[in-house]
Amino acid sequence: MPKGDALGGFEQLVLLALAHLGDNAYGVSIRQEIAARTGRDVNIGAVYATLDRLETKGLTRSRTGEPTSLRGGRSKRYFELTAEGARALEESVRAIESMIRGLNWGELG
Amino acid sequence: MPKGDALGGFEQLVLLALAHLGDNAYGVSIRQEIAARTGRDVNIGAVYATLDRLETKGLTRSRTGEPTSLRGGRSKRYFELTAEGARALEESVRAIESMIRGLNWGELG
């Protein structure tokens, strides 16, 4: 494991989606949230793989919900941030924001 | 190559550093810029490896400068964004900002 174990880009996106979704965060809704906000066509497998890794690191936890009475309403696996996950996310957002701050888009290309 | 070839997290940081440094972007200054803004202790090898990959993708270009008259003033390799790189950076910043927008830090952990 790296020293200052920083988050990868996609891990950050997933954690941000969790923060937005609150108690309604499961695989499919997470995927939708990211796609809707970034316009990026996210692969569902990538989401679950990342969620597993985040849980292994202790940044998220998950529980199995009740089945709903919708057609195909299989029981969902809900995800949420741990305290450590919230802290890691805040730090990571602060880092990227301080990189963006003061940028002059005019004189780039 | 992926469909919507998105930037990795560190690639994004390096491009942002380039944008800030303008015509004074070379390995060491890029490393310093990232470290100063994020507090993250960046490895110099990681910077060069990432710069190479960005250049391969056509997002940056580089030229070799003149040696300076400082002690150890070896000639530097200067990096800059291409037009495509600037565009990719803008898009990537827009994506992360729209993920951050409207976040309620109070109710996380």
Added chain:
DNA sequence: GCATTTCCTATACATGGTATATCAATACGA
């Protein structure tokens, strides 16, 4: 029951991120 829908799991591979070690070119001082 069998198709259909929603959601999750498994697995394999490609790419990105990081560390270590080493090399190159310059200036300085004994």
Added chain:
DNA sequence: TCGTATTGATATACCATGTATAGGAAATGC
């Protein structure tokens, strides 16, 4: 003038992250 310190770049290898593919599980509706 020769070693040594200093600044900067390169090579390489390894592990973590990102992505795609394929398939399995649990519910509904006819």
